[in-house]
Amino acid sequence: MTTALLAMSHSPLLDYVDPPADVKAAVDESFAVARKFANDFDPDLVVTFGPDHYNGFFYELMPPYCIGYEALSIGDYGSQAGALNVPTEEAKGLAEYVLSQGIDTAVSLRMEVDHGAVQPLEILFGDIAAKPVVPVFINSVAPPFVPINRVRRLGQAVGEYFAQSDKKVLFIASGGLSHDPPVPRIATATPEQRAFLLGGGRHLTPEARDERQQRVITAGKAFAKGEADIMDLAPEWDKELMEILASGDLSPLDAWTTEWMTEVAGNSSHEVRTWIAAYSAMGACGAYTVNYSFYKPIPEYIAGFGVTTVIHA
Ligand SMILES: O=C(O)/C=C/c1cccc(O)c1O
Numbered sequence: 001m002t003t004a005l006l007a008m009s010h011s012p013l014l015d016y017v018d019p020p021a022d023v024k025a026a027v028d029e030s031f032a033v034a035r036k037f038a039n040d041f042d043p044d045l046v047v048t049f050g051p052d053h054y055n056g057f058f059y060e061l062m063p064p065y066c067i068g069y070e071a072l073s074i075g076d077y078g079s080q081a082g083a084l085n086v087p088t089e090e091a092k093g094l095a096e097y098v099l100s101q102g103i104d105t106a107v108s109l110r111m112e113v114d115h116g117a118v119q120p121l122e123i124l125f126g127d128i129a130a131k132p133v134v135p136v137f138i139n140s141v142a143p144p145f146v147p148i149n150r151v152r153r154l155g156q157a158v159g160e161y162f163a164q165s166d167k168k169v170l171f172i173a174s175g176g177l178s179h180d181p182p183v184p185r186i187a188t189a190t191p192e193q194r195a196f197l198l199g200g201g202r203h204l205t206p207e208a209r210d211e212r213q214q215r216v217i218t219a220g221k222a223f224a225k226g227e228a229d230i231m232d233l234a235p236e237w238d239k240e241l242m243e244i245l246a247s248g249d250l251s252p253l254d255a256w257t258t259e260w261m262t263e264v265a266g267n268s269s270h271e272v273r274t275w276i277a278a279y280s281a282m283g284a285c286g287a288y289t290v291n292y293s294f295y296k297p298i299p300e301y302i303a304g305f306g307v308t309t310v311i312h313a
């Protein structure tokens with residue numbers, strides 16, 4: 001067994017709203033480091049822990065987690081559309097092990113994924129099908145959420161499964177950190193938004209897709225000018241999270257309640273669940289050390305933006 005971890009924020013606005021040149025250069029540099037890390041490691045298999053943004057998973061049936069036996073990228077925000085290269089037998093073996101450990105994951109024989117799952121694959125490998133990938137969805141936008149302890153247990157079970165493997169496995173977390181993009185919420189939804197959240201948002205027409213995306217792009221531009229009606233980023237919260245993850249002892253995160261996370265770091269801060277699961281998976285395979293860490297709050301991307309690479313100590 002050899003495992004490594006790359007945890008990174010994503011933003012659908014990377015190609016749509018430009019931060020100041022020095023910030024963009026710093027982000028590009030962090031992507032270059034991440035790309036070299038992933039390609040030097042040269043994994044036999046990639047396991048992505050990713051959220052969804054009401055493109056593949058809707059309130060008509062919202063699992064806390066789901067392992068894909070096959071997966072299709074829907075191609076939102078200019079991300080690559082099409083099939084991921086999912087090794088189905090490996091995904092099945094993983095799901096069966098996770099379930100055997102008392103973690104009630106769903107499975108999908110045709111998971112639809114969005115930029116949240118595929119953006120890192122494109123940045124790192126240039127193509128979403130370049131590497132065999134087992135996609136693990138973690139609900140990060142649609143309350144109610146499981147407690148953080150259960151996210152850690154999911155990650156631990158995934159790690160235990162691959163600790164037995166003879167493959168080189170790269171865990172990728174995609175999401176977070178603090179952020180509050182204008183994604184409709186069930187608690188405040190209009191009848192039209194409610195229909196969207198229940199499943200009407202699946203397979204949008206090009207016009208409806210464009211309208212949805214333009215709303216977020218406009219919000220990114222306004223947020224950068226301090227004019228958007230969304231929550232501020234929370235850099236102190238982000239840094240505390242990154243420190244706890246780097247420490248190797250994730251148990252303090254069990255005290256982080258859903259309500260508190262939302263209140264301090266925004267409705268989409270729950271995407272950090274992908275980081276917590278992936279770090280737990282890495283920890284289940286042995287002691288680790290963070291050998292690269294980047295962080296900047298970037299309003300143009302509506303994201304507390306972090307990139308870390310992690311190896312075994
Ligand atoms: O509109 C969406 O589907 C997502 C928006 C978004 C914006 C900024 C950071 C993120 O992680 C997002 O998912």
Ligand SMILES: [Fe+2]
Nearest residue numbers: 116175176271
């Ligand atoms: Fe996201």
